[in-house]
Amino acid sequence: MTLEQTLKQATVEIFNQQFNAGISADAVTINITNPDHEGDYTIVVFPLVKFSKKSPEQTAQMLGEQLKEKAGVIAKFNVIKGFLNLTLTDSYWLRRLNEISSNSAFGTFPPNGQKVVIEYCGPNTNKPLHIGHVRNMLLGFSMSEILKATGHDVTKVNIYNDRGIAICKSMVAYKRYANGATPQSTGIKGDHFMGDWYVKFNEVVVEEAKAIPNAPADKDEAQKLTSIFKEAQELLLKWEAGDPETVALWKKMNDWVYEGFQQTFKLLGVDFQKDYYESETYKLGRDLVNEGLEKKIFYKRPDGAVAVDLTPEGLDEKVLLRADGTSIYITQDLATAKLRHEEFNMDKMVYVVANEQDYHFKVLKLALQKLGYKWADGIYHLSYALVESPTGRFKSREGKTADADDLISEVLRIAEGKTKELGKIESFIAEEANVLYRTIGLGALKYFVLRVNPYKKIIFNPEESIDFHGHTGPFIQYTNARIAAIMRKAGESASLDNVSGYSLSAVERELIILMSEYENVVKSASDKYDPSEVANYAYNLARTYNKFYHESPILSAEKPEEKIVRVALSGQTGVVLKKAMNLLGIEVPEKM
RNA sequence: GGCCCCGUAGUUUAAUGGAUAAAACGAAGGUUUCCGGAACCUUUGAUAGCGGUUCGAUUCCGCUCGGGGCUACCA
Incomplete structure (x- = not known):
């Protein structure tokens, strides 16, 4: 159980026993304390005052005293209005750091038995991939990694519109x-x-x-x-x-x-574990639609086309089969979904497809549900918005700016230029250098795309190339390279068992709290199908580390336990950064 | 016309209904010869508008104004 859960549970027990509140853990709001105030976690007591029948301040004070008694890890607390700010003991946080460091699986969840099929990319075969496919592929790949991390059994598939x-x-x-x-x-x-x-x-x-x-x-x-x-x-x-x-x-x-x-x-x-081809599926689906017709779920219109009435669901009538009995797009998608269920027996089917097709996927899911397929409840359309230029939609005729390969070579070229300019990798042989340019260039591109919430459109100005400073992939990669340099010099890592008396600085504490949150972030990104949560988290962690790095001597720390804690903190930050970036499909170099 | 999505500093993005809305880029200034300056620290500046619900609204609801999408027996 995480600390948040423990605190929530304790709060629930206190309120249920003393005020007969009858609440559950999700009625308690707890979050990380706003940096402007003293504390690690904050419980918002406003929703609880109706049970205590006391003022917010009194309620918070009472809760604080009892939690401190009960939980045993709270050093002190303060109350501001209805906010109860809890400060945990340094020894709790040091134990937590030790626990995270010694668990190589930190942030990954045990298998949950859920099978997921995720379809992404879905290109037409008459032209090259463009920037929209890039967003699609990065989302699809990253989402697959995140789902794996939360214990799902993931199969990635592609479908080629080849006819x-x-x-x-x-x-x-x-x-x-x-x-x-x-x-x-x-x-x-x-x-x-x-x-x-x-x-x-x-x-x-x-x-x-x-x-x-x-x-x-x-x-x-x-x-x-x-x-x-x-x-x-x-x-x-x-x-x-x-x-x-x-x-x-x-x-x-x-x-x-x-x-x-x-x-x-x-x-x-x-990558993909299985490819589908429209040329092989485009005639499918007729039987499925006829099955619905027999069950009177669908109906034949006077003109002969088979349709489904979705007006009760707030949509329209939708044709599923042409009057001449041939398939249309939705027909084959219905059949393909069923086919996949027979093949994989999946619990979830994720479609990474642009938001232009929101309507299509609503229809697809509803039609399958109406046919009585329970597994259709597991269909999820990971809808994402278009990538646009400042003047609007990218048109193919606008040329190279929207082309995927050109975009990639552009970021690789910039990565090479910047790296050479900084001149930090003289010891690299040519092959190593090329790998590095690719790592950094792709890191910049992938991060640029994935840091944005999928449902928001991305404005990409081809005139201003993708940035390598600030809130970017290379910034996070750089932080890791810097940590790697520290770790190389630090040598053997010392045990954290004997530093229990250590007094944490504000930023050290902040770092441990952030790392501690990592598993929650992964879970949330998985539940919401949103890699941007992981991307933003990685940035926050890197930024906090850099702040720490600048204000705290690490290898040259005065006291032995300072050095032990700070080296451990550095090493573990590197580990978590790498895990988070890998969930985005981004590599982190040891030197750059 | 109907339905859906979006509107946050000059720009690009954050914020499970919680505290004085957070960063980055840009601009201006700075960082003890410092373990890696792709970094760090200052300063600057925003919730499109009007109502409503709430102890509390960027967040939920309604209207208005902008931007985009869907509304095919196309994919």
Whole structure:
């Protein structure tokens, strides 16, 4: 039981015994004391005065006296209005530090038997990954690590939208204009190669549309009349009919794309245990919808389409199957979800998908629940907002600024430049230096993205490159490198058992309290599906450590027990920083 | 039109209904030859507006004003 829980429980017992309050632990508010006041933890007694029938001050005073008696770890307390500020004994905090230090699993929870399937990335295969995919992938990967830390059995899956008219557009342009060029022959990364032909298609279709006599005013309508557009449509039909030549080209081009994607995944450090392909699932779901039809959960509209009425849930009528009996997006998603449940028997299914699809996932979950699938309750849409430029949404045509690979090489380039400028790694061989640039560059990028609450949009100005100072990944990495340097010089760590008489300074105490909170932060981030809580925590810890570092001699401390405590504090801060950063998918270097 | 999300210092972000709203960047000034200055310390400055609930509201509710999204037999 954590100390907060202990204090809550003790408060509950006091109130229930003396005032017959009948409250439970969650009725007690306890938090870390505001830095402006003296104390470690604060109990807010306002909600409790209705039981004690005394003033807030009297209630707090009474509670403080009794808690001090009961808990045995409270050195003193003070009361300000309805706030009871408790100061714990130094020996309690030193014991706590010892406990944390000697538990290598601190911050990770035992297996809870819960299986989670998490789907993320979900790219289209007709163009390269962009900054939105980067946010998606970083969220998906980090969330997986956090769920693992809280005891879940996690399976990461990806789904490739590998079919449809968009892919056919790239294929047509390729057939017409490429003369057999390949990524190998041109030296262009496969996914970019595919994207280039998609761009080419769009250029040609615009040109052709201009040339059409009496073209419709509506641009889309005009483009549909062009020969290149018609070719794309024909290609789609051929593909659906299984035309060998078309399927072979489709496969060849998609393979180029996958090869390109793999490079980006590897660079970013994200991975998947299983891949799904829309080309294999796009026809599924018909049986499932018909099952709902038979159970009279869904109904057939006069026009023949099958729909579900979601107006009782505050949504609209939603079509689930076309009148001609073919699947649409929602149909195959219903089927894929069921398929995954059969495969993995998961308790939770997390979809990391942009908030444009909030409505879609509400429908998906409701429809499955209406079909009577209990496991559908475990569906969670980890919705995140778009990454935008200061002038609004990133458009593909704005070019390199939104491209994932360009963004990554940009931060790596900055990392290299800054590192060389500071000149601290002369002893590194080239390979080590390159690994370091990658660690720092990706640390900056990942932290930049993950520190923001997922539901908030991120404004990214490509003109101002990602920062390496202040509230950033490199700042936290630097703090760890600094700690590592201390630890190298400190040598063998001494036991904390014999320093029980030590008197903690304010910042030392603050550090232990913060580290002590780590497991709560992990749990909370997991429950809320929010890696930004971990990111902000890591920053606070690093900042507090730097403050400590500047005001406290460590290796050159005067008294032996000072040195022992401060070295232990440093080492453990490094350990917790590393754990937290790893949950974000960020490495921390020993030197930088 | 209907539904959903967002609005906090000049900028980018924090704050389970709790104390005088916290940081970073920017700007200005500083850090005992200091264990790593990618650091530390000062100064500067904000809850879009109006009501309501509450002992207490950035947080919950309503309205207004801004920004974005969804509202396909597209994905």
